[in-house]
Amino acid sequence: MSSAIFKVNSTGRGRPQAILLSVLAVMVVVLSVVSLFTGRLGFGGIADLLTLRAADPETFRILLIEIRLPRTFLALTVGATLGLSGAVLQGLLRNPLAEPFILGASSSAALGAVIVFYFGIAGGSALATPLGGVAGAMVATALLLSLGGRMQEPLTLILAGVAINALAAALTSLALNLAPSPYAALEIVFWILGSFADRSLEHVVFAVPLMVIGWVLLFSTWRCLDALTLGEDAAASLGFNLAAIKIRAILGCAFAVGAAVATTGVISFVGLVVPHILRPLVGYRPSRLLPSSMLGGAALMLAADIGVRLIDTQLELKIGVLTALIGTPFFFHLLLVIRRSGS
Amino acid sequence: MNMTRLFILSFMLISGPADAVVPRRIVSMNLCADQMVLQLAAPDTVVSVSFLTADPEESPVAHLTEGLNLNAGQAEEVVALDPDLIVTGRYTTTAAKILLRSLDYPVIEVDVPLTFAAVRATYLALGAALGRTSQAEQLLDTLDRRFAALDRRVGGSRFGSMLILDANGFTVGRPSLVDQVLSRIGLINIAVQLDVGDFGQVTMEAVLIAKPDHLVRMAYRTNAPSLANLTLSHPALVKYLGTKETISVPQSWLNCGGPYLASAAEKVLDAIEVRQQASEQ
Numbered sequence: 001m002s003s004a005i006f007k008v009n010s011t012g013r014g015r016p017q018a019i020l021l022s023v024l025a026v027m028v029v030v031l032s033v034v035s036l037f038t039g040r041l042g043f044g045g046i047a048d049l050l051t052l053r054a055a056d057p058e059t060f061r062i063l064l065i066e067i068r069l070p071r072t073f074l075a076l077t078v079g080a081t082l083g084l085s086g087a088v089l090q091g092l093l094r095n096p097l098a099e100p101f102i103l104g105a106s107s108s109a110a111l112g113a114v115i116v117f118y119f120g121i122a123g124g125s126a127l128a129t130p131l132g133g134v135a136g137a138m139v140a141t142a143l144l145l146s147l148g149g150r151m152q153e154p155l156t157l158i159l160a161g162v163a164i165n166a167l168a169a170a171l172t173s174l175a176l177n178l179a180p181s182p183y184a185a186l187e188i189v190f191w192i193l194g195s196f197a198d199r200s201l202e203h204v205v206f207a208v209p210l211m212v213i214g215w216v217l218l219f220s221t222w223r224c225l226d227a228l229t230l231g232e233d234a235a236a237s238l239g240f241n242l243a244a245i246k247i248r249a250i251l252g253c254a255f256a257v258g259a260a261v262a263t264t265g266v267i268s269f270v271g272l273v274v275p276h277i278l279r280p281l282v283g284y285r286p287s288r289l290l291p292s293s294m295l296g297g298a299a300l301m302l303a304a305d306i307g308v309r310l311i312d313t314q315l316e317l318k319i320g321v322l323t324a325l326i327g328t329p330f331f332f333h334l335l336l337v338i339r340r341s342g343s
Numbered sequence: 344m345n346m347t348r349l350f351i352l353s354f355m356l357i358s359g360p361a362d363a364v365v366p367r368r369i370v371s372m373n374l375c376a377d378q379m380v381l382q383l384a385a386p387d388t389v390v391s392v393s394f395l396t397a398d399p400e401e402s403p404v405a406h407l408t409e410g411l412n413l414n415a416g417q418a419e420e421v422v423a424l425d426p427d428l429i430v431t432g433r434y435t436t437t438a439a440k441i442l443l444r445s446l447d448y449p450v451i452e453v454d455v456p457l458t459f460a461a462v463r464a465t466y467l468a469l470g471a472a473l474g475r476t477s478q479a480e481q482l483l484d485t486l487d488r489r490f491a492a493l494d495r496r497v498g499g500s501r502f503g504s505m506l507i508l509d510a511n512g513f514t515v516g517r518p519s520l521v522d523q524v525l526s527r528i529g530l531i532n533i534a535v536q537l538d539v540g541d542f543g544q545v546t547m548e549a550v551l552i553a554k555p556d557h558l559v560r561m562a563y564r565t566n567a568p569s570l571a572n573l574t575l576s577h578p579a580l581v582k583y584l585g586t587k588e589t590i591s592v593p594q595s596w597l598n599c600g601g602p603y604l605a606s607a608a609e610k611v612l613d614a615i616e617v618r619q620q621a622s623e624q
Contacts, residue, residue, distance in 0.1 A: 040546050052552065059551050059583065066579035067547055120568055181567035183510060190570060198547055200578045315544070 017288060020281055024295035028076065031302035035072040036064065038306050040316065070204050071196045075305040076298045078196075078264050081211050081256040083297020084290060086271020088218045091225035091286030092145070092249050095154040096334050099271030100257045103157075104164030105140045106266040109254075110191045111168045111175065112136025113262035118179035126206045133262025134210060138254035140164050145246050154338055193320030194265035196305050207263040214256025217248045218290070225286035267320050269327020270297055276330055300326075365474035366428035366449075372416050372439070373432025374402060375599035376453040379466065380430050381407045382482060382602070383475045390424050400564050403595050403603045418442040428472065456600045457520055462486070466601070482602065489605040490527070493612060497529045502615050503556030504533040509594065510563065510571035512544045520600050524608050530557070547574070551583055558584065559611060563594035590614040 037046050053060040086099035100106045115121065116132030147160055172191055176184045224245045227235035236242055261267075274296040275289050282288035301319075304326070308317040370391045371380040377392040381404045391412035399405040414420050418439040421429060429450045431440050444450050451472050456462040463483055470479025505525060507515050515521045516539040517532065525532045533555045537545050545553075560575055590611055596603040 039548055056554070059554065062579050062582050063548055063551050066577075066582060067551075118568055179567070179569075181564055181569035181572070183564075183569035183571035184567075187570050198574055198577060202578065 017282065017292075020278075020292055021295065024292055024299060027299040028295055028302065031299055031306070032072050032076060035075060035302050035306055036068050038309050039068075040309055042310055066201060067198075070199045070201050071305070072302070073204055074199050074207070074264055075196050075301045077208050077211055078260040078267065079270060079298040079301025080294040081214065081260045081297070082267065082270040082301070083274040083293040083295075084215060084218050085253050085257050086297070087275040087286070087289040087293035088221055088225070088249055089253065089271070090275055091228060091289065092221065092246070093154075093157060094228060095157055096276065096338070097154060097158050097272065097331070099269070099275075100137070100253060101266065101268040101270075102165075102272060102331075103140065103144050103161040104168055105137045105144070105253055105257050106261050106268070107165045107168035107172065107192075108140035109133040109137035109258040109261035110266050111172045112139075112258065114172050114175050114179075114191060117262075118175065118181060118184050126202050130207050130210050130259040130262040132258075133260075134254050134258030136168070137258035137261065138250065140168070141250045141253045141257075145250055189318060190265045192266055193318035194261075194267035194323075195308075195316070195318050196264055197316055199263065203263045207259040210259035211256045214252045214254070214259065215294075217252030218256060219252075220248050221245050221252070222287040222290050225290075229286060265318075265320070267301070268324050269331065270300055270323055272334075273323075273327050273330050274300055276334065366426075366472075368425060368427045369430065369473070370414065370421050370424055370426040370428070371396075371430040372414060372421065372435045373430070373453070375455050376430045376432045376435075377408075378402060378404050378599050378603075379453060379469050379601065380473070383466070383470055383478050384473050385475060388473075390426060391421070399595075400593075401595055403593065403606075418446075422446065422448075430469070430472075455598075457518060459520070459523065462520070462600050486602055486605055489602075489609070493528055493605070493608055496612060496616075497527070500529055501531075502529045502619075504531040504553075505557040505559060505611075506533045506545075506550060506553065506555035507559045507561060507597075508545075508550070508575060509561040510569070511574055512546060512550075513542065514539055514545050515542055515597070516540050520604065521597055524604055528608050528612050530611075547577055547579055551579065557611075557615060558589045560589045560591050561594040561597065562591045 037049060039048075049060065049064075052063070082100060085105075089098040089100070089103065090096055092098075110133070112135045113129050113133040117129045121128060121132070143164065144157065144160060147157065169192065173188055176188050176191070179185075224235060224240045224242070227238045227240055232242060275293045278289060278292045278296050282292055300323075304319055304322045307322050308319050311317050365385075367388050369380060369384055369389045371377045371389065372393055374393060374395045377396040380389060381392065381396075389411060391414045392408055394413040394415055396402040397405055397408040397411075397413050412424060414424075416435055416439060421439075421443060426448060429443055429448050431450060431452050433452065433454050435452075440450060440452070451469075453465060453469055454461075456465045466479045466483055467476070470476045507521065509515075514534040514537075515532075516534040516537075519541045522532045522535065533553050534543075534545065537549055537553060539545060558580075563572075565572055565575075592607050592610055596607040
């Protein structure tokens with residue numbers, strides 16, 4: 001395995017970790033505030049909003065609470081979900097390329113959500129759509145983690161992810177074209193590239209609790225992740241029940257990623273980039289990567305969502321455009337690292 | 344190939360110039376053209392209209408399409424119907440129009456009118472082509488009377504600002520016939536201030552800040568779930584509206600100009616008057 005990426009050392013304990021987490025937390029808070037005060041093309045900088053508050057407090061309150069707050073809160077929680085899932089999947093599979101998007105979990109979640117939402121299954125209620133996403137993500141994650149044990153070569157697993165991705169994207173497109181609403185076929189852009197625009201507090205109320213369930217399950221794997229750096233046999237000999245850990249990771253990913261994607265569409269590469277940047281800063285300890293990747297994911301997503309609002313395009317840019325532009329160079333870099341360490 | 348062309352050519356020569364006869368087998372290939380043709384043509388002279396027109400969500404004259412052949416705007420299916428007049432619209436595919444003309448079918452094009460004068464000209468031109476000029480004049484007279492009645496009801500009073508909102512935040516601005524109708528019934532189209540052109544998108548935040556006095560929601564397939572329709576029921580909009588009720592108008596009434604635009608204007612004015620009476624009491 002690529003020991004260059006997964007070497008464990010004892011530096012970065014204690015105080016430096018607290019500093020790293022504090023810095024990330026401050027970034028998340030600052031970016032959240034900036035996000036609340038950012039409108040389309042920068043409208044509603046603090047001065048504009050204060051004027052509006054003075055002139056028309058009721059509209060100001062609705063704008064802030066019903067439009068800006070859900071957007072900011074979803075960017076924060078979805079970013080945290082993707083960062084955390086990426087860190088857990090990479091540790092569990094000992095594969096630096098593993099993350100919900102590349103492994104096809106996100107696309108499968110989108111498929112599940114699309115089927116439930118557009119065909120009005122379970123009344124198409126606000127809770128049914130995220131649950132559809134959870135079901136879709138669960139199928140993909142379970143498939144990959146059951147294959148993962150047999151795929152020693154990291155790139156083979158990624159190829160399996162490519163196949164799942166292609167299938168889920170094709171079926172999503174098919175479902176949208178068959179959907180009764182004539183708008184559905186045009187909305188594929190939302191599902192494959194993601195957006196936080198025009199989400200409401202209702203989305204927050206139904207998606208975030210499911211994401212939190214996922215976070216708890218994902219965090220419950222943390223002790224085992226360090227032991228797994230020594231290999232599955234070593235981890236098992238240390239008393240870890242690997243089958244149970246995998247089931248918790250599958251369920252955790254399914255709940256967190258499924259609910260996230262059902263609410264904001266597929267957002268790529270966040271789970272790849274964030275753990276990769278933070279790994280050296282946590283002394284290459286997979287367990288320590290979890291809280292910092294969560295905060296890092298939230299910060300990256302908030303920044304990207306501020307970015308799409310400031311770029312002057314006729315229609316607002318989908319957020320997946322920015323994350324893919326940031327993410328693909330990392331992906332290529334990691335491919336080269338794996339090739340080098342593999343040969 | 345040459346033989347076919349020769350055959351068609353000789354056929355055309357025998358049957359003489361098409362505009363001299365009143366068409367008996369009319370095929371219309373466009374949503375708005377269909378509406379106008381069905382309003383003007385003599386009974387049983389229309390053979391086919393576009394499939395969209397048979398759908399009540401798309402066209403207010405869907406009830407007139409019973410028993411008609413429905414086409415998808417392709418030349419092949421039209422030729423099979425052996426029409427003596429083909430009515431197309433601006434959005435009928437250019438390839439189909441060129442092909443049908445090259446096969447020497449009489450093809451006319453109907454554009455969506457953008458002014459009241461253009462409505463008159465469009466209906467009169469189509470009426471002439473169908474040999475139904477008196478029907479066209481009758482329809483225009485009724486339309487004029489309805490707008491004159493609206494003018495009397497409004498009587499110079501102003502009812503504040505209005506925004507028309509379609510799924511995904513699309514709205515109608517200026518220049519457009521809808522915008523002129525709004526002015527005519529004493530409303531200021533706030534989309535013009537938001538600088539959307541004749542048709543464009545506004546953000547939910549812009550709607551809140553512009554604070555229109557009235558909101559017209561274009562109703563279109565509201566029972567089929569989509570993200571686009573979800574934007575119309577966003578809680579921010581619902582809370583902003585508070586006691587103000589939105590006025591729902593079928594999207595198909597606003598698409599083509601003509602009599603249904605008067606229906607839309609009447610519905611909007613009814614709703615505003617009811618609201619005013621309620622607030623006076």
